[in-house]
Amino acid sequence: MGKYALFLGCLIPMKNPQIEKAARRVFEALKLDVVDVQGFSCCPEPWNFKGASLEEWLLVAGRNLFLARKNGRDIIALCNGCSATLIEANHLLAEGGIEAKRVLELLKKRDVHLDGKVRAAHAVEVLYRDLGVDKVAKSCSAPLKGLKVAVHYGCHLLRPSEIMNVDDPFSPTMLDQLVEATGAESLPYRDKMACCGSASMNKDVSLGMARKKLMDMEEVGAQALVVTCPACFDQFDLGQIEVNRKFKESHSLPVLHYFQLLALAQGSNSEEVGLSRHKIKAKELNKVISR
Amino acid sequence: MLTSVSREVRVTQVNLNFRKSLSGIEKVGDLGQCFQCSACLPDCPAATFSPRFNPRDIVMRVLLGLEESLVCPDSLVWDCTTCYACAERCPQGVKPVEVITAIKNRIAEAGLLPQQVAGAVTNIKETDRVIVHSDTVDRRRKELALPELVSGERLIQRILRGEGNG
Numbered sequence: 001m002g003k004y005a006l007f008l009g010c011l012i013p014m015k016n017p018q019i020e021k022a023a024r025r026v027f028e029a030l031k032l033d034v035v036d037v038q039g040f041s042c043c044p045e046p047w048n049f050k051g052a053s054l055e056e057w058l059l060v061a062g063r064n065l066f067l068a069r070k071n072g073r074d075i076i077a078l079c080n081g082c083s084a085t086l087i088e089a090n091h092l093l094a095e096g097g098i099e100a101k102r103v104l105e106l107l108k109k110r111d112v113h114l115d116g117k118v119r120a121a122h123a124v125e126v127l128y129r130d131l132g133v134d135k136v137a138k139s140c141s142a143p144l145k146g147l148k149v150a151v152h153y154g155c156h157l158l159r160p161s162e163i164m165n166v167d168d169p170f171s172p173t174m175l176d177q178l179v180e181a182t183g184a185e186s187l188p189y190r191d192k193m194a195c196c197g198s199a200s201m202n203k204d205v206s207l208g209m210a211r212k213k214l215m216d217m218e219e220v221g222a223q224a225l226v227v228t229c230p231a232c233f234d235q236f237d238l239g240q241i242e243v244n245r246k247f248k249e250s251h252s253l254p255v256l257h258y259f260q261l262l263a264l265a266q267g268s269n270s271e272e273v274g275l276s277r278h279k280i281k282a283k284e285l286n287k288v289i290s291r
Numbered sequence: 292m293l294t295s296v297s298r299e300v301r302v303t304q305v306n307l308n309f310r311k312s313l314s315g316i317e318k319v320g321d322l323g324q325c326f327q328c329s330a331c332l333p334d335c336p337a338a339t340f341s342p343r344f345n346p347r348d349i350v351m352r353v354l355l356g357l358e359e360s361l362v363c364p365d366s367l368v369w370d371c372t373t374c375y376a377c378a379e380r381c382p383q384g385v386k387p388v389e390v391i392t393a394i395k396n397r398i399a400e401a402g403l404l405p406q407q408v409a410g411a412v413t414n415i416k417e418t419d420r421v422i423v424h425s426d427t428v429d430r431r432r433k434e435l436a437l438p439e440l441v442s443g444e445r446l447i448q449r450i451l452r453g454e455g456n457g
């Protein structure tokens with residue numbers, strides 16, 4: 001097993017620390033070697049910051065990668081945005097294309113030397129690839145039998161697939177397998193790989209996507225929606241209130257980060273994983289996990 | 292005798308170097324291979340909910356040099372969710388999503404970033420974080436017995452300005 005530096009990013013530790021709490025409980029339960037490293041900045045996020053300047057985005061990501069390397073650790077992230085940025089930047093800098101060459105020169109001048117040996121990964125990928133689904137299943141002392149879950153992978157966990165290289169970008173099974181390891185059932189549903197819409201600046205696109213996904217999940221009787229990213233989380237939790245207001249509807253599908261679900265299956269109670277902080281209350285879910 | 296008719300002509304500016312001016316072009320794939328098949332369209336969430344948006348059309352405008360229609364205030368490229376479906380679906384190795392990022396970079400160089408984007412980027416550069424680090428953040432972390440979170444050490448400014456890597 002690898003040695004990891006926990007890359008928290010911004011949205012989880014600042015807006016949704018209950019997800020961080022759950023993840024730390026899980027790492028402990030699974031005896032993963034994960035430590036905190038001081039000095040990480042924003043990854044930086046792959047929407048606005050990358051949109052403003054690819055070069056600056058690579059520079060800042062390069063610094064974060066270097067910091068993990070200096071500590072002799074690989075990066076483990078809890079957010080699709082963080083893992084996408086760090087995996088893609090790592091790939092581009094190692095490949096050394098025109099753009100990357102210029103950035104590598106700038107990094108050298110700042111005493112940042114990347115030797116291509118650091119790895120960055122989403123924690124879900126670490127569980128799936130490094131630890132294995134069986135070990136995750138064995139850790140679940142309080143399986144969530146009877147819970148029907150709709151998983152939302154989040155685009156950046158898998159795409160661009162030639163760089164993420166973790167599962168099929170249109171019909172993956174990684175997260176479904178990990179959810180089923182908790183004892184819950186992962187439901188098939190329409191347009192499962194559609195985006196949550198969060199990153200669009202156009203509210204018609206953003207809320208339209210969120211609403212469509214909620215309806216597709218409700219159609220098959222989902223009792224909970226499981227994500228792996230705080231941006232998707234906000235889009236479906238807080239976003240559900242916005243969708244309800246805008247379309248005069250009453251969606252009430254509770255949203256969980258995968259590590260909250262897993263912590264519950266490992267015996268944490270709903271308060272310990274912070275479900276009461278969520279906008280959409282987990283009524284149905286509480287029935288399944290009440291013990 | 293012929294009377295001359297004066298006609299008002301509005302010429303669309305064409306910038307034949309537009310394609311070359313896009314940053315990160317090596318990641319964009321070979322744009323010239325786009326044969327306008329629209330395979331990038333059906334799974335595009337932005338196109339589904341925004342009638343003005345079409346990834347095939349964006350690639351075409353770049354190839355034709357129609358810079359003004361993309362590098363402008365309130366450009367339609369901000370409708371994109373960066374979901375990468377277009378790049379995954381393209382049979383020609385073109386990556387419309389990367390073309391869009393490159394266009395966004397040109398919009399930033401032209402000083403035309405939407406206020407919301409410019410504000411978010413400024414906050415990241417000034418505080419190292421994507422959102423404002425308030426007392427509420429620290430209070431909630433304390434309640435959950437989570438380690439202290441440090442922001443505002445100018446880590447990003449220092450690396451961008453070449454003042455070191457610390």
Ligand code: SF4
Nearest residue numbers: 325327328329331381
């Ligand atoms: S970008 Fe690719 S998928 Fe889209 S129209 Fe061009 S060739 Fe077809």
Ligand code: SF4
Nearest residue numbers: 335371372374375377
């Ligand atoms: S990345 Fe943008 S253009 Fe491509 S499919 Fe997604 S929303 Fe459409």
